[in-house]
Amino acid sequence: MTAADFTNLHLQYKSQQAEGEVPAAIEHDFEAGRMVDHYYVTPSPAFWADEGVQSLGQVAGILFLQQPDGAPWKILVHEPAMIREVIFEMPEEEFRQMLAASGVILPGEPGFVPPQ
Template sequence: MTAADFTNLHLQYKSEQAEGEVPAAIEHDFADGRMVDHYYVTPSPAFWADEGIQGLGTVSGILFLQQPEGAPWKILVHEPGMIKEVIFEMPDAEFRQMLTDNGVILPGEPGFVPPQQS
């Protein structure tokens, strides 16, 4: 999977899930520890065409999981029962490109502006 396989990445906070979007979480390190943030993301046709994804039947969520020391990120794709999953790897540079392409700065990282509370 590459950065081009995931578009329309945006925070779930005060957002509604649009057609074609899948709930996603990003678990990442930052200066003060580790954080999990919830997003919606639109996977590409190539994602849906993958044999492993088709074997799940339905996708209920995607987890982007940062690995230590710059190792490739794990992308865990779950079906509703969370009994089966498909795992991909994405190099850190590709993951960061996906964030940049979607205008996303992770909480805890320089430049992040928290959403406004109402």
């Protein structure tokens, strides 16, 4: 998966889920520890066409999980019962491109402004 496979990333806080969006969480490190933030994201047609994603039947959520020491991010795609998942990797550069394309700065990072 690449940055182009995930668009319209925005915080769930005070937001409505639009058609085509999937609940997502980003678990990431920041200076004071580790944080989980909740978003909505629009996956691309290539995401939905992936054989693994199609095998889930339905997607209930996506978790972007930061790995230690600059290793690629894990993207965990869950079905509603959360018994099965499909896992992809995304290099740090791609993940940051995804954030930048949606104008997202993660909480705890320089430039983050809490929602009002």
